[in-house]
Amino acid sequence: MENIKEYIESGILEQYVLGDLSLDERMQVEEKALLYPEIREEIQAIELAMEQYAMQNAIAPPTAVERRLFEASGLSHSIDLQNTDHKNTETQIRKLNSDGNITKIRILRYALVACIALLLVSGIALMITYNKLNEAHDQIANLSLDKQKFAGLVSKLEYNNKGLEQTIAMSNSSDWTTVKLQGQSFSPDSKMLVYWNKQNKSVLINYVAMNLPKTDDSHDYQLWALVNSKPVSLGVFSSEDVNKSTFLEMHTVQGAQAFAVTLEKRGGSINPTMEKMIVMGRV
Amino acid sequence: MSTLKKPNLTESELVFGLRQQNPAVLKAIYSMYSSSLYGVISRIIVNPELAEDVLQETFVKIWQSSSNYDSGKGRLFTWMMNIARNLSIDKLRSKDFKNSLKNQDIENNVSFVEEQNKVTFNPDTLGIKQLVENLKPDFQAVLDLVYYRGFTHVEAAEKLNLPLGTVKTRIHMAIIELRRYFN
Numbered sequence: 001m002e003n004i005k006e007y008i009e010s011g012i013l014e015q016y017v018l019g020d021l022s023l024d025e026r027m028q029v030e031e032k033a034l035l036y037p038e039i040r041e042e043i044q045a046i047e048l049a050m051e052q053y054a055m056q057n058a059i060a061p062p063t064a065v066e067r068r069l070f071e072a073s074g075l076s077h078s079i080d081l082q083n084t085d086h087k088n089t090e091t092q093i094r095k096l097n098s099d100g101n102i103t104k105i106r107i108l109r110y111a112l113v114a115c116i117a118l119l120l121v122s123g124i125a126l127m128i129t130y131n132k133l134n135e136a137h138d139q140i141a142n143l144s145l146d147k148q149k150f151a152g153l154v155s156k157l158e159y160n161n162k163g164l165e166q167t168i169a170m171s172n173s174s175d176w177t178t179v180k181l182q183g184q185s186f187s188p189d190s191k192m193l194v195y196w197n198k199q200n201k202s203v204l205i206n207y208v209a210m211n212l213p214k215t216d217d218s219h220d221y222q223l224w225a226l227v228n229s230k231p232v233s234l235g236v237f238s239s240e241d242v243n244k245s246t247f248l249e250m251h252t253v254q255g256a257q258a259f260a261v262t263l264e265k266r267g268g269s270i271n272p273t274m275e276k277m278i279v280m281g282r283v
Numbered sequence: 284m285s286t287l288k289k290p291n292l293t294e295s296e297l298v299f300g301l302r303q304q305n306p307a308v309l310k311a312i313y314s315m316y317s318s319s320l321y322g323v324i325s326r327i328i329v330n331p332e333l334a335e336d337v338l339q340e341t342f343v344k345i346w347q348s349s350s351n352y353d354s355g356k357g358r359l360f361t362w363m364m365n366i367a368r369n370l371s372i373d374k375l376r377s378k379d380f381k382n383s384l385k386n387q388d389i390e391n392n393v394s395f396v397e398e399q400n401k402v403t404f405n406p407d408t409l410g411i412k413q414l415v416e417n418l419k420p421d422f423q424a425v426l427d428l429v430y431y432r433g434f435t436h437v438e439a440a441e442k443l444n445l446p447l448g449t450v451k452t453r454i455h456m457a458i459i460e461l462r463r464y465f466n
Contacts, residue, residue, distance in 0.1 A: 008455075009452065009455060010448070010451055010452070010455070011436075011448075011450075011451025011452050011453075011454050011455035012451065013455075014451070014454045014455050014458050015436055015451065015454075017357070017361055018365070018368070018429065018430075019365035019368060019369065020429075020435050020436050030356055043357065044358070045462055046458055046462075047357060047358045047360070047361045048358070048462075048465070049458055049461045049462040049465055050360075050361065050364065050458075051319075051358065051360045051361070051364070052461075052465045053430075053461055053465075054319040054320070054322055054323055054360070054364060055318075055319045057319075057322040057323075057326070058318035058319045058321070058322040059318060059321050059322045059325055060317075060318045060321070061317055061318065061321040061335060061338050062331075062335060064335070065317075065321075065335045065338055065339055066313060066317070068339055069313070069339045069342050069343070070306075070310070
């Protein structure tokens with residue numbers, strides 16, 4: 001009896017009620033409670049005191065908690081099964097949907113970021129490509145310019161070559177006489193060649209072997225032959241060969257002692273303008 | 284079932300319904316005891332949101348582990364109260380709670396809780412508060428820690444720098460005072 005009183009006064013029963021004992025201690029208390037009604041009564045008294053104390057200190061929870069508890073928690077499942085199955089599936093579907101929306105939004109957000117990144121990369125790539133394209137255009141323009149230059153050079157070389165070949169053929173033939181015309185005081189640096197065929201008396205000039213100043217639109221060169229000290233016109237020619245042929249055939253002449261070129265108005269003159277004599281050479 | 288607005292079922296009826304997993308009985312238990320349990324919880328957890336969470340968890344656990352309750356070993360309320368206390372104390376030590384207090388460490392929590400509690404006292408319980416204050420200060424301190432703040436006896440002994448036996452005795456004496464008041 002004394003033992004029990006001491007046990008009660010130790011405070012272990014309060015600990016028991018407050019759930020502050022280990023499993024072993026709890027079992028010991030329960031064992032003693034079965035054996036001694038005093039201990040059983042004491043525990044009940046403590047429980048009642050605690051319960052009343054709690055009720056005196058009660059605080060009403062917000063109504064939202066009850067709603068949440070019965071609607072949203074796992075409890076709603078069994079409650080709704082007993083009441084209406086319909087409502088339960090509805091709430092479950094709504095929950096899934098909202099979850100789905102969240103993940104959908106997250107995916108869309110990632111997609112948006114990816115799109116922006118892709119757009120930036122594409123933009124940069126486009127800029128680079130555009131720059132390269134411009135470079136290529138410049139290169140092509142340069143190359144075609146070069147090509148034109150080379151084509152021009154080639155045709156000029158071909159033209160010169162043709163003239164030179166003909167010159168060689170003519171100087172090898174005994175029929176042709178080459179007359180060198182030297183620059184006169186009007187144009188000392190000028191010179192040209194006149195080819196005269198003794199057989200058929202034809203006269204040719206060679207643009208390749210010619211160095212005369214350029215004429216303007218209102219003037220032409222005129223070739224003259226001196227026959228018995230009289231000038232005979234053999235025709236006009238321009239400083240540029242308009243027919244793209246290296247040789248130009250002039251009028252035929254018999255018994256010329258000399259050839260000369262004067263600068264005349266366009267179309268030529270009847271008599272040579274002696275003070276504008278460019279070149280002259282004796283046969 | 285819907286006539287359970289003002290439920291006054293006996294404890295054995297409640298226990299039976301709970302074992303049967305009758306939702307209406309859980310609703311009855313909720314309307315009878317949620318305030319008491321919320322009072323217990325909010326004295327341990329001051330943050331109302333967290334306290335509400337714990338209340339909800341408490342009822343989920345009451346529902347799920349109703350088969351664990353042995354009426355031979357104690358009253359239904361004692362069992363429920365201990366579920367509420369244990370969940371509260373778990374919450375108090377959980378990351379959630381520490382995060383909710385941001386940079387306050389656990390030692391500061393106690394004084395923080397203490398301050399908050401003074402504000403949240405239910406005016407209806409002033410009588411009790413007075414009673415507790417009328418207890419010998421020694422008793423009051425121990426009861427305050429163990430009952431209000433969910434300290435274990437061992438923790439209360441450490442906190443008050445007292446032998447465990449003394450703490451136990453003082454709680455015993457304090458509860459005897461309470462019993463005297465209620466009876």
